[in-house]
Amino acid sequence: AQSVAQPEDQVNVAEGNPLTVKCTYSVSGNPYLFWYVQYPNRGLQFLLKYITGDNLVKGSYGFEAEFNKSQTSFHLKKPSALVSDSALYFCAVREEGRFQKLVFGTGTRLLVSP
Amino acid sequence: GAGVSQTPSNKVTEKGKYVELRCDPISGHTALYWYRQSLGQGPEFLIYFQGTGAADDSGLPNDRFFAVRPEGSVSTLKIQRTERGDSAVYLCASSLKGMTSAKVNEQFFGPGTRLTVL
Numbered sequence: 001a002q003s004v005a006q007p008e009d010q011v012n013v014a015e016g017n018p019l020t021v022k023c024t025y026s027v028s029g030n031p032y033l034f035w036y037v038q039y040p041n042r043g044l045q046f047l048l049k050y051i052t053g054d055n056l057v058k059g060s061y062g063f064e065a066e067f068n069k070s071q072t073s074f075h076l077k078k079p080s081a082l083v084s085d086s087a088l089y090f091c092a093v094r095e096e097g098r099f100q101k102l103v104f105g106t107g108t109r110l111l112v113s114p
Numbered sequence: 115g116a117g118v119s120q121t122p123s124n125k126v127t128e129k130g131k132y133v134e135l136r137c138d139p140i141s142g143h144t145a146l147y148w149y150r151q152s153l154g155q156g157p158e159f160l161i162y163f164q165g166t167g168a169a170d171d172s173g174l175p176n177d178r179f180f181a182v183r184p185e186g187s188v189s190t191l192k193i194q195r196t197e198r199g200d201s202a203v204y205l206c207a208s209s210l211k212g213m214t215s216a217k218v219n220e221q222f223f224g225p226g227t228r229l230t231v232l
Contacts, residue, residue, distance in 0.1 A: 102149075
């Protein structure tokens with residue numbers, strides 16, 4: 001069965017500093033990986049996805065993520081954090097094949113201080 | 115264009131009552147998903163529709179939960195004999211159906227319906 005682990009409940013970073021939000025996954029086949037962001041009282045917003053190809057994927061709002069097959073990781077990164085990036089971030093995995101469902105991690109709260 | 119919409123945004127009901135939650139997907143999206151998000155948790159998959167049929171309902175917790183999508187667009191999640199443990203935010207998502215690995219499409223989520231069972 002697929003699973004996702006986000007080991008940090010919260011990440012604190014100062015504005016202008018680089019940020020990393022960690023995610024590791026487990027699937028039996030090839031993974032499709034996603035990052036979503038959730039702002040208060042709003043739905044999940046898609047940030048980026050890895051399907052195949054280049055291990056570094058770029059997404060919305062300056063975010064990027066690096067797929068590492070040997071470490072089964074898909075960490076979210078941004079070179080320079082903004083206060084407005086403060087939100088709840090979810091990593092999700094889908095297994096290649098007919099199963100369409102996403103399996104989500106428990107989320108990491110990012111707090112960017114001015 | 116319009117995103118995924120869900121109604122109502124909030125629903126308070128009493129234990130034992132029946133509730134219906136509605137989802138309007140993005141126009142043209144053939145795939146529709148329901149998830150449930152409890153406090154402090156990530157969304158958990160409930161059911162997936164491709165067109166009118168439920169292609170995967172493995173996430174429905176028990177037979178009190180049922181969902182339909184009769185015309186391949188709007189979907190309704192139905193919960194019978196609600197229990198306090200059903201309290202959560204119910205999320206709906208839709209996507210274009212990708213047939214190959216090069217076309218794995220992201221799911222677009224609605225704002226959710228917050229269900230509170232007293």
